[in-house]
Amino acid sequence: MATQTAQTVLVTGASSGIGQGIAVAFGQQGANVIINYHSDEEEARNTLQQVEAGGGKGIICKADVGKEEDVRRMFQEALDAFGTVDVLVSNAGIQKDSAFSEMTLEQWNKVMTTNLTGYFLCAREAIKIFDQKPTPSPEDKAKGNIIFMSSVHDIIPWAGHVNYASSKGGILMLLKSLALEVAPKKIRVNGISPGAIATDINADVWQDEEKKKELMKLIPYKRIGRPEDVAKVANWLASPESDYITGTTIYVDGGMTLYPGFVDNG
Numbered sequence: 001m002a003t004q005t006a007q008t009v010l011v012t013g014a015s016s017g018i019g020q021g022i023a024v025a026f027g028q029q030g031a032n033v034i035i036n037y038h039s040d041e042e043e044a045r046n047t048l049q050q051v052e053a054g055g056g057k058g059i060i061c062k063a064d065v066g067k068e069e070d071v072r073r074m075f076q077e078a079l080d081a082f083g084t085v086d087v088l089v090s091n092a093g094i095q096k097d098s099a100f101s102e103m104t105l106e107q108w109n110k111v112m113t114t115n116l117t118g119y120f121l122c123a124r125e126a127i128k129i130f131d132q133k134p135t136p137s138p139e140d141k142a143k144g145n146i147i148f149m150s151s152v153h154d155i156i157p158w159a160g161h162v163n164y165a166s167s168k169g170g171i172l173m174l175l176k177s178l179a180l181e182v183a184p185k186k187i188r189v190n191g192i193s194p195g196a197i198a199t200d201i202n203a204d205v206w207q208d209e210e211k212k213k214e215l216m217k218l219i220p221y222k223r224i225g226r227p228e229d230v231a232k233v234a235n236w237l238a239s240p241e242s243d244y245i246t247g248t249t250i251y252v253d254g255g256m257t258l259y260p261g262f263v264d265n266g
């Protein structure tokens with residue numbers, strides 16, 4: 001049930017996959033959730049239904065996170081609906097894969113604009129709202145939380161996906177530098193880097209038995225992740241339970257970043 005202290009959480013790319021799972025998980029905690037979507041209004045409404053079924057409140061908001069005017073409007077709609085924003089989960093992301101020598105500038109720019117510039121634009125609007133709240137005393141909890149959805153490819157190189165890996169590597173330093181800048185104002189900025197989570201973005205892999213078998217070799221924990229695996233971490237990072245954590249990335253990857261080639265099967 002929503003209480004007076006319910007958090008207001010804006011989740012980008014919340015009409016599918018990880019973003020949908022995160023929005024629903026915050027709904028189950030009684031949060032007010034701004035459900036951003038790019039084009040699939042029906043699935044955004046589905047997310048909203050699930051948020052409300054879990055005890056939260058919400059609105060859906062169509063916006064392209066790579067467009068400054070869209071992002072400004074989205075945060076204004078959040079303020080109009082709920083009066084503030086406490087948590088930003090910047091999650092919307094895309095892949096436009098290509099061999100490097102054949103990669104078009106359009107493929108490069110599209111990925112950078114959504115995955116990196118979009119995170120900058122959303123975080124900037126969130127910080128402006130956080131800045132309007134009084135700065136708590138050092139002993140109090142944070143007045144705002146930002147969570148960036150990165151990827152294991154912020155540290156694992158990925159041939160054939162140089163634009164995507166570059167955008168995620170950029171997020172790693174975006175979040176650390178921003179965390180340093182805003183920590184004195186009691187704003188926290190953290191990242192989540194998923195490994196392989198079964199969603200639309202990688203359906204071609206987990207729906208194909210051969211490709212799935214190959215993927216399993218990269219996951220020491222021997223299962224593909226689920227949006228809920230990531231959502232639980234997002235809930236925790238947005239809660240006072242993790243109050244002393246900022247500038248950190250949590251890898252939710254079943255061990256994918258542990259150099260799986262060195263596993264001892266013997």
Ligand code: NAD
Binds near residue numbers: 012014036038197
């Ligand atoms: P997904 O394709 O289901 O979700 C991506 C969402 O972003 C979609 O809802 C899409 O509509 C939205 N989106 C795309 N462009 C947008 C734009 N310009 N403005 C607003 N929204 C836009 O895939 P997902 O797996 O849920 O991906 C979510 C995030 O998790 C992405 O940042 C992705 O890079 C990251 N990630 C996913 C995995 C995985 O295995 N699924 C692994 C590592 C990182």
